[in-house]
Amino acid sequence: MPRPRVLSGVQPTGALHLGNWLGAIRNWVALQDSHDTYFCVVDLHAITVPHDPARLAEDTLTTAALYLACGIDPQRSTVFVQSHVSAHSELAWLLNCVTPLNWLERMIQFKEKAIKQGDQVSVGLLDYPVLMAADILLYDADLVPVGEDQKQHLELARDIAQQRINARFAPRDAAGEPIPVLKVPEPLILKDGARVMGLTDGSSKMSKSDPNEGSRISLLDPPELITKKIKRAKTDPTMGLEFGNPERPEADNLLGLYALLAGKSREQASQECGAMGWGTFKPLLAEAAVEALRPVQERYQQWRQDPGAVEAVLRDGQAQAATVAEETLDRVRQALGFLPRS
Ligand code: TYM
Numbered sequence: 001m002p003r004p005r006v007l008s009g010v011q012p013t014g015a016l017h018l019g020n021w022l023g024a025i026r027n028w029v030a031l032q033d034s035h036d037t038y039f040c041v042v043d044l045h046a047i048t049v050p051h052d053p054a055r056l057a058e059d060t061l062t063t064a065a066l067y068l069a070c071g072i073d074p075q076r077s078t079v080f081v082q083s084h085v086s087a088h089s090e091l092a093w094l095l096n097c098v099t100p101l102n103w104l105e106r107m108i109q110f111k112e113k114a115i116k117q118g119d120q121v122s123v124g125l126l127d128y129p130v131l132m133a134a135d136i137l138l139y140d141a142d143l144v145p146v147g148e149d150q151k152q153h154l155e156l157a158r159d160i161a162q163q164r165i166n167a168r169f170a171p172r173d174a175a176g177e178p179i180p181v182l183k184v185p186e187p188l189i190l191k192d193g194a195r196v197m198g199l200t201d202g203s204s205k206m207s208k209s210d211p212n213e214g215s216r217i218s219l220l221d222p223p224e225l226i227t228k229k230i231k232r233a234k235t236d237p238t239m240g241l242e243f244g245n246p247e248r249p250e251a252d253n254l255l256g257l258y259a260l261l262a263g264k265s266r267e268q269a270s271q272e273c274g275a276m277g278w279g280t281f282k283p284l285l286a287e288a289a290v291e292a293l294r295p296v297q298e299r300y301q302q303w304r305q306d307p308g309a310v311e312a313v314l315r316d317g318q319a320q321a322a323t324v325a326e327e328t329l330d331r332v333r334q335a336l337g338f339l340p341r342s
Contacts, residue, residue: 039067064313085321133161
């Protein structure tokens with residue numbers, strides 16, 4: 001039996017933060033033991049908002065090196081750059097032509113990002129989820145490990161595969177039964193870490209696009225900066241850390257971060273910090289964050305000392321990914337009735 005397939009990706013827009021790590025990349029690592037894993041740096045997604053061409057290549061390499069530093073093993077996983085496999089753009093076009101416009105207009109992330117950009121919103125931003133569907137469907141992914149904010153995009157990918165491609169274009173076998181063209185993927189959203197909130201506001205998500213750097217901890221922040229950001233993090237006047245009190249989103253978020261970073265269960269963290277004042281808790285959280293990120297930062301430096309090594313991983317990844325992707329793309333071209341290439 002072939003192993004079930006996993007695909008996921010992160011955009012190379014600025015430094016990755018604790019949300020990207022705890023909500024996504026950290027969960028990819030364990031899947032390498034049981035699944036056939038594909039991880040791409042989604043650079044085509046990164047240009048759906050205004051971007052700096054002088055930074056894109058460097059940020060792409062940084063993101064790939066961070067995957068490796070976080071424990072993605074190129075011997076066991078295919079690590080590649082989305083734009084290096086042109087099948088992503090081509091499948092996105094084919095899917096565009098069967099995806100209703102109003103499915104895209106109701107996407108929450110589109111609406112949120114579009115509000116910020118006014119009349120500068122690109123067609124690419126609207127189309128972002130279709131490209132994401134192409135990323136996933138090209139690899140016949142069974143499972144897509146992502147944070148909570150990607151749930152709606154995953155549902156869209158499933159609907160496109162099921163309702164817009166399989167239901168309409170599946171060829172029939174000898175018995176007249178439809179042969180699905182695309183695999184319908186499942187999201188994998190683990191409860192812990194699926195929604196890491198910002199440090200300056202416990203009710204808004206930690207995000208790369210927040211103009212306030214102090215709202216997030218980047219995976220490459222030096223220890224002093226991590227400590228400083230945590231020291232300045234928003235608190236409330238109540239004594240003791242607790243989960244689940246809607247009046248205290250910061251307590252819930254920071255206690256959750258502590259549990260994840262210190263490798264403790266939520267119960268253990270609650271017991272340990274339930275009676276603690278913020279002044280005692282914050283240094284403890286800072287130390288847990290620094291220690292959790294230390295090995296990632298060390299491995300990152302090792303990879304970055306040899307940029308050729310990261311590029312070699314991406315070159316191998318491109319070749320492996322393109323083989324799988326081309327096969328799927330061909331299946332879709334055939335199902336849609338294109339004249340075969342000779
Ligand atoms: P991006 O770069 O915005 O986010 C990458 C991953 O990090 C997760 N994430 C979070 N998780 C918990 N708390 C947070 N505050 C937080 N912020 C971000 C996201 O859920 C995501 O898993 N659209 C994808 C990129 C993508 C993709 C794909 C993912 C493109 N094609 C195919 C999976 C499969 C995204 O959100 O990127």
